[in-house]
Structure formats: C-alpha cells, structure tokens
Amino acid sequence: MKLRKLREKLSQLGLDGMLVTNQYNRRYISDFTGSAGVLLISPSEAKLLVDGRYTDQAMDQAKEFEIVQSPRNLLQAITDQVEQMGIKRLGYEADHLSVTQFNQYKDNINAELAATSKIIETLRIVKTEDELVQMRGAAQIAEKAFQHILTVIKPGITERDISAELIFQMQKLGASGPANDPIVASGWRSALPHGRATDKVIENGDILTMDFGAIYNGYLSDMTRTLAIGEPPAELKKIYNIVLDTLEHSKEKAMPGVTPRELDKFARDYLDAQGYGKYFIHSIGHGLGLDLHEDPFSSSEEVFEENMVFTIEPGVYISGLGGVRIEDDVVIKKDGVEVLTPSNKKLIIL
Ligand SMILES: [Mn+2]
DSSP, X not given: OHHHHHHHHHHHTTOSEEEEOOHHHHHHHHOXXXXXXXXXXXXXXEEEEEOGGGHHHHHHHXXXXXXXXXXXXXXXXXXXXXXXXXXXXXXXXXXXXXXXXXXXXXXXXXXXXXXEOSHHHHHHSBOOHHHHHHHHHHHHHHHHHHHHHTTTOOTTOBHHHHHHHHHHHHHHTTOSEESXXXXXEEGGGGGSTTXXXXXXXXXXXXXXXXXXXXXXXXXXXXXXXXXXXXXXXXHHHHHHHHHHHHHHHHHHHOOTTOOHHHHHHHHHHHHHHTTOGXXXXXXXXXXXXXXXXXXXXXXXXXXXXXXXXXXXXXXXXXXXXXEEEOBEEEEEETTEEEESOOOOOSOOBO
16 A cells, blocks of 8 residues: 555656665555665565565565565665666655765666655655554553653652653553653753753752653654642743643644644744743644654645644743643544543643
8 A cells, every 4th residue: 555655656756766765764665674774666566675684574574575685785786676677767765865875876876866855754644544553552651651750750869760760661561662862851951942861850849841752663652741849930830821721722723724834823823922922942743653753844834634643742941940841642633633642731740
C-alpha cells in the first residue's frame, strides 16, 4: 500500500527510480527498522541495500523488498543497482543528504539525479489505523510514567533524578527508549522552553515543567506537564490557567479543514487577548509519528485531515519568574480530536 502510493507519486513526478536514505522514510516504506541501509525503488522493483550486519533482519522485516547484501560503504552497490534496474531519472531526498554524499552520488551514479523534497514525509502525515495503535501505546506509556513521577517528586531531589526516573519507568513500561532527552526545568529554569535536566535541586515553591515521551514500536509520544511543589507565585497560577484554557480551546479548534497555521494564530490571538501573547515564543505544535517533529509543521497551510497526529503545546515564559507549558498529542477526527494524553490537567500542587 505504502509502496504503491510512493510509486504513484514518482510517476507523477516523471521519476523512474527513487533512492531513499532517511531512516524514518526507509522504515515507513519498507518496515526495516535497522539503522543503516538504503532503498532503491523503480516501477517494477524494490530493493533494500544493507551491509552484512542487517541481512537477516532485513529479510525478516522488509517483506516487499529484495534484499541486496552490500559492503558497508553502499556507494558502489547503489551505482550497480541503478544500472541493473535501468533507472534513468533517479529521485533522491534532497533534505537528507550531506554535500559530500551528494557529490559522491553525482560522480558515480549513471543516471540523472533529481532533487525531491518531502515525498515520503507527506505520505507519513495521515496515520494508518496500525500506526495509531502504536501511537496510543507510546502515549499511554508516557502517561503512566507521569503518574509514577508524581509519587517521586519532592524537595531535595534534582532535575536529573526526575529525568532518569522518567526514562527508567518508560522503559519498564515497554518503551524502547525515550522520545527525547527529557526537559525538566524547575523554578526560574522553567522560563527556558527547552531547559534540559540539570543538577538543580527541586525546592519548595518551585514550578516544574517536564516535557518527555516514549518510543513504542518506532512511534513517539510527546507530552508536557507543569506542576508546582508547594504554593507557587500567584502570577504563575494565573498563567497556568490561561495556558490551560488556550490548550483546551485550541483542541476544540483543531479539526479537518483548519490549517496548522490557523490553529497557531488562534492560540496566539487567545494568549494575546489575555496579555501574554508576547511570552508565547514558539509555535503551537507539530506533527508527530516516527519522528518527534515531523510534518505537518505549524506554518503549514495544508488543511488538517482525519487521522493526522499533531501536538498542541501553548506556553508562556517570563524570564526571572518562570514558565508554563502544557502539551497534548491529538489525532484529528471528523468531529473533534482524540486526545492521546488525556490525564487531568488542573494544576497539581505537590
Ligand atoms: Mn512537542
């Protein structure tokens, strides 16, 4: 199915071959989960070139592909296969090649090389039912780790303790790993939207932002929760409720026919009306799937369609005071969104 859609796209673009080098695109089209290898696809053939470390795994996973075992530097094998497959106009993924790699391909491959952009990324935007099953699994793991971490957080432990415990719990719950290096930012550091965990000690009166997720069967979750340890400053409490309202209203707004750009503007206008627009210093969200940040991005003017997955993550960050971000992952559905991270979002004061 995925291969068929890709071939349709190639024929529309006048390409009789495609070289796939990006790891997520390679996995999406072939089901091969290894960390090295390339796909060569023509109208009649589909080959996966891997080195000897991956031959058995590739044969097991990439059922629609002919596996070609090659030396670790795949250049000669790619050149030979393009020749054998009779490819005259080969598309390559311009967003994912280094200049060095491109020059090697240009100097060796005997075919016209055609730059392409986002062909497979675009196919990845609308999730299949099977992909949604994995994404629900990834979200549930993060949700359970969040419930657990609430029993761990107390004054005296460090941000790094929290990060390590989140990762450990998610792996015990079935994650193959964390989706990112968790963001754990407490007190004044919560004003840093991407404050990675440090040795800072959690203190009474701190507000604490945690942004983390799990990888489950290749698919990612990405959630952010902000909570307080002891009574937080009054202004941060007020900001918390405004950010939460922005999140909830944005979720109501996310539906087929609306563009990510419109959703972003809606959230920005909402925060502006409350006087906090200038402290919302990033975008409203991003596509999520095999990769943590994938299409559609918040600047996209292509409308949402059913079964796209998007994060919604308004935030307000005030230097010297602190910050609040709350993030949910949603699946766009005909009448509203399916929230993959549904845990209660009223301000928790530990
Ligand atoms: Mn995110």
